[in-house]
Amino acid sequence: MQQNLATNYRQFTKREKRNMSEDLTTTQSEGGNKVSAFVRREIGRVAALASLVIIFAFFTIMRPVFASWANVSGGILMSTTVIGLLAIGVTFVIITGGIDLSVGTSMALVAVITGKSVMAYDLNVWTGILLGMVVGGLLGAINGLLITVLKLPAFIATLATMKGAQGLALIISDMKPILFATDVEGWDQIARGNIIPNFPNAVLILFVAAIIGSLILNKTVLGRYNFAIGSNLEATKLSGVKVNRWLVAIYALCGVYVGLAAVVITSRLGSAQPDLGLGYELEAIAAVIIGGTSLFGGKGTIGGTIIGALIMSVLINGLRILELQQEWQYVVVGAVILFAVFADNLRRRRAGDTTV
Amino acid sequence: MSSAQLLSLSGVSKEFPGVKALHNVHFDLNEGEVHAIVGENGAGKSTLMKILSGIYKKDSGEIIYKGKSVTIPNPFEAQKLGISIIHQELNLMPHLTVAENIFIGREDRFPGGVFLDNKKLVEATIALLAELGLALNPNDIVGELTIAKQQMVEIAKAVSYRGSVIIMDEPTSSLTPAETDALFKIIRSLKAAGKGVVYISHRLEELEKITDRITVIRDGQYVKTLKTTETSIPEVISLMVGRKVDQDQRPTNRNISSEIVMKVDGISDRHLLRDVSFELRKGEILGFAGLMGAGRTELARAIIGADPKTAGTVTLHGKEVKIKQPSDAVAAGIGYLSEDRKRFGLLLIQNLTFNVILSSIPRFSKFGWLRIKPAAGVTRDVISQLRVRTPSENQFVKNLSGGNQQKVVIGKWLTRNCDILIFDEPTRGIDVGAKDEIYKLLTKLAEEGKSIIMISSELPEILRMSDRVAVMCNGRLTGIIDNKDANQEVIIEYATKFSDELPAVH
Numbered sequence: 018m019q020q021n022l023a024t025n026y027r028q029f030t031k032r033e034k035r036n037m038s039e040d041l042t043t044t045q046s047e048g049g050n051k052v053s054a055f056v057r058r059e060i061g062r063v064a065a066l067a068s069l070v071i072i073f074a075f076f077t078i079m080r081p082v083f084a085s086w087a088n089v090s091g092g093i094l095m096s097t098t099v100i101g102l103l104a105i106g107v108t109f110v111i112i113t114g115g116i117d118l119s120v121g122t123s124m125a126l127v128a129v130i131t132g133k134s135v136m137a138y139d140l141n142v143w144t145g146i147l148l149g150m151v152v153g154g155l156l157g158a159i160n161g162l163l164i165t166v167l168k169l170p171a172f173i174a175t176l177a178t179m180k181g182a183q184g185l186a187l188i189i190s191d192m193k194p195i196l197f198a199t200d201v202e203g204w205d206q207i208a209r210g211n212i213i214p215n216f217p218n219a220v221l222i223l224f225v226a227a228i229i230g231s232l233i234l235n236k237t238v239l240g241r242y243n244f245a246i247g248s249n250l251e252a253t254k255l256s257g258v259k260v261n262r263w264l265v266a267i268y269a270l271c272g273v274y275v276g277l278a279a280v281v282i283t284s285r286l287g288s289a290q291p292d293l294g295l296g297y298e299l300e301a302i303a304a305v306i307i308g309g310t311s312l313f314g315g316k317g318t319i320g321g322t323i324i325g326a327l328i329m330s331v332l333i334n335g336l337r338i339l340e341l342q343q344e345w346q347y348v349v350v351g352a353v354i355l356f357a358v359f360a361d362n363l364r365r366r367r368a369g370d371t372t373v
Numbered sequence: 374m375s376s377a378q379l380l381s382l383s384g385v386s387k388e389f390p391g392v393k394a395l396h397n398v399h400f401d402l403n404e405g406e407v408h409a410i411v412g413e414n415g416a417g418k419s420t421l422m423k424i425l426s427g428i429y430k431k432d433s434g435e436i437i438y439k440g441k442s443v444t445i446p447n448p449f450e451a452q453k454l455g456i457s458i459i460h461q462e463l464n465l466m467p468h469l470t471v472a473e474n475i476f477i478g479r480e481d482r483f484p485g486g487v488f489l490d491n492k493k494l495v496e497a498t499i500a501l502l503a504e505l506g507l508a509l510n511p512n513d514i515v516g517e518l519t520i521a522k523q524q525m526v527e528i529a530k531a532v533s534y535r536g537s538v539i540i541m542d543e544p545t546s547s548l549t550p551a552e553t554d555a556l557f558k559i560i561r562s563l564k565a566a567g568k569g570v571v572y573i574s575h576r577l578e579e580l581e582k583i584t585d586r587i588t589v590i591r592d593g594q595y596v597k598t599l600k601t602t603e604t605s606i607p608e609v610i611s612l613m614v615g616r617k618v619d620q621d622q623r624p625t626n627r628n629i630s631s632e633i634v635m636k637v638d639g640i641s642d643r644h645l646l647r648d649v650s651f652e653l654r655k656g657e658i659l660g661f662a663g664l665m666g667a668g669r670t671e672l673a674r675a676i677i678g679a680d681p682k683t684a685g686t687v688t689l690h691g692k693e694v695k696i697k698q699p700s701d702a703v704a705a706g707i708g709y710l711s712e713d714r715k716r717f718g719l720l721l722i723q724n725l726t727f728n729v730i731l732s733s734i735p736r737f738s739k740f741g742w743l744r745i746k747p748a749a750g751v752t753r754d755v756i757s758q759l760r761v762r763t764p765s766e767n768q769f770v771k772n773l774s775g776g777n778q779q780k781v782v783i784g785k786w787l788t789r790n791c792d793i794l795i796f797d798e799p800t801r802g803i804d805v806g807a808k809d810e811i812y813k814l815l816t817k818l819a820e821e822g823k824s825i826i827m828i829s830s831e832l833p834e835i836l837r838m839s840d841r842v843a844v845m846c847n848g849r850l851t852g853i854i855d856n857k858d859a860n861q862e863v864i865i866e867y868a869t870k871f872s873d874e875l876p877a878v879h
Contacts, residue, residue: 240743
């Protein structure tokens with residue numbers, strides 16, 4: 018009942034807002050053609066990209082070493098990879114109107130399970146990577162089932178699995194890091210190798226994963242249902258779409274990206290750290306939001322998410338080079354999140370788009 | 374009309390980029406008068422209301438309020454002047470009580486201003502409710518009240534500002550006839566107290582009952598102001614649409630085959646439905662009439678598996694089908710068009726193509742990949758066939774008018790090739806001109822062999838469209854009448870058959 022009322026209330030307020038702007042949007046769109054529609058659709062990402070460029074330029078002027086390839090690839094890009102992969106996964110979930118708080122600790126759990134298995138069964142690199150993605154996918158599917166079968170709110174379900182995964186990672190690993198990357202031939206090359214000279218593989222993995230993610234989101238049936246569910250779950254259900262099944266698939270897909278992130282982080286660190294992961298989920302969600310994806314669902318892009326993740330790591334890296342104290346770095350990042358979302362809201366309101 | 378003038382607008386214009394929403398509109402309101410503003414959707418009614426209530430600023434023209442020229446820069450200022458608006462979609466806090474809602478922002482406090490004085494608040498509410506003759510409990514939670522009672526809360530809230538002008542935007546759109554009568558009683562008492570009421574409604578037959586004057590606007594232009602006693606509904610309609618619309622039509626004799634497409638047998642649910650059975654023939658429009666809460670929407674949702682049923686079967690083309698969830702119904706070729714399109718029918722923030730293909734995505738994909746081009750092509754066909762007014766298939770659905778949104782939902786089910794279409798209030802919130810178009814579309818679909826169930830609360834609509842009329846009351850089907858034997862009186866008789874009985878187990 019209470020939840021019903023809450024949704025009712027959201028309906029009330031949302032509808033009212035929509036009414037206020039209805040006349041405006043109608044008139045604007047009547048004159049709108051494809052070009053202006055395109056610009057309006059893409060302006061969020063253009064603006065995010067512009068801020069990225071401006072922040073980058075600022076640090077380059079302050080400290081030219083900032084723009085050196087060594088810093089860009091080894092510092093900025095490399096440190097974007099793990100959060101970036103998690104953020105791609107979370108983007109799918111947030112577009113459904115849901116949330117996944119478990120990606121950080123799930124990553125630790127996947128890392129531990131993969132590390133243990135690779136060591137115990139003497140698996141090769143490729144099997145290890147595949148295993149990580151499968152385990153990640155299964156963990157994601159569990160989230161999806163909790164949400165659809167037990168009908169728990171995504172926030173609660175993934176809060177529970179977040180704590181569960183945190184504990185299991187510690188239990189399975191006996192609270193000790195699993196040093197396996199050096200024992201498995203080529204495991205360290207997953208992230209640190211250079212298939213393209215001077216370009217870390219981890220970054221390559223991030224970009225390829227982003228392109229695949231973007232294709233899934235925009236060109237496949239799954240991506241289409243992803244947007245449909247986030248736009249209006251009830252209408253999608255009544256249109257004959259097996260919503261629950263697709264939701265499980267989407268959470269599982271998020272999990273696959275979590276698994277990939279686990280593989281990359283173990284390769285980078287040379288070990289699976291059972292206590293590393295908590296807090297990553299919020300950084301990933303922040304990247305998604307800075308990238309212009311709506312927390313209400315139905316809207317979002319992978320490209321925006323990648324830009325959002327890059328903005329965060331450029332900031333951290335730049336502030337570190339400027340030798341700003343760590344505690345102040347947090348404050349700046351907080352301010353940037355506020356500013357990014359505020360600017361985005363402002364722009365949408367001007368465009369008469371009140372769906373946030 | 375000797376009473377003093379409260380409000381007068383002259384030469385009011387408002388332009389949005391590219392469109393003249395209002396052009397040189399006149400309107401005036403006297404003390405103790407109910408003055409209706411009518412016009413089709415998009416005629417400019419809501420723009421005018423928003424100017425009056427301070428949400429929009431006018432570009433030109435003058436507003437005179439109680440003899441003084443005024444500007445209304447924001448809703449707060451409008452309230453201060455004494456102009457209150459009751460929006461069509463109510464603006465109440467569902468978790469708060471009646472009293473808290475009415476006096477929100479103006480709560481009585483204990484000295485010191487920190488703690489709320491709930492006792493005083495309740496007393497003030499009781500006094501206000503008594504003054505208006507409203508049967509409400511100040512301590513009831515608003516979200517648990519019926520829509521009609523919530524509306525009363527809104528009215529009490531508007532009156533509590535002690536303003537002189539109350540604007541009501543479609544106040545009866547979700548009320549039953551009895552509730553509407555109760556509302557009219559309240560409006561009459563407001564009149565008697567010397568307040569002016571601006572009344573906006575799609576239901577023209579109400580105007581005769583409650584209004585003193587009617588101002589018609591069309592395409593943002595002032596058309597005419599009429600005295601209610603000196604005009605008729607057909608005249609008002611023809612002024613609204615600029616042409617004549619026949620109100621008393623019946624379906625032209627169609628050849629309906631005797632082939633039974635769907636047989637519904639003994640459907641019951643946990644709350645309301647009791648043993649409902651009927652047959653639907655090929656090419657037929659079967660109207661479902663009944664009072665609000667008779668169980669028509671519940672029946673539709675039970676048939677399509679959106680809500681669970683406790684008993685009953687659905688047989689399609691002679692074969693029983695198990696429908697446990699909406700996807701089963703869709704797979705069997707049954708499409709449901711909800712009365713609340715925005716909540717249950719459309720993806721408002723997506724474009725037309727997305728909405729049109731939503732039920733048929735597997736058809737537009739290969740190995741999980743979407744094929745956008747054919748989807749856009751089909752959508753363009755839908756746009757031209759159903760005459761959807763939109764710049765292109767890339768337009769967002771939220772930017773379309775109600776009638777065009779309804780066409781998009783219809784297009785979705787046509788694209789899915791559904792044989793059976795269940796329309797729940799197909800013309801709710803759609804203006805007179807567009808209604809006609811929807812009626813023609815329904816008739817055409819039936820002629821093409823689709824079988825249609827049409828739930829409607831408007832009896833003229835039921836009589837005009839249905840080949841047979843099924844009437845429900847308290848969760849039961851009380852009768853099925855051939856159109857030739859049907860009239861409003863018969864339908865109402867069936868619709869109230871068990872009204873003295875309480876609905877079974879809750």
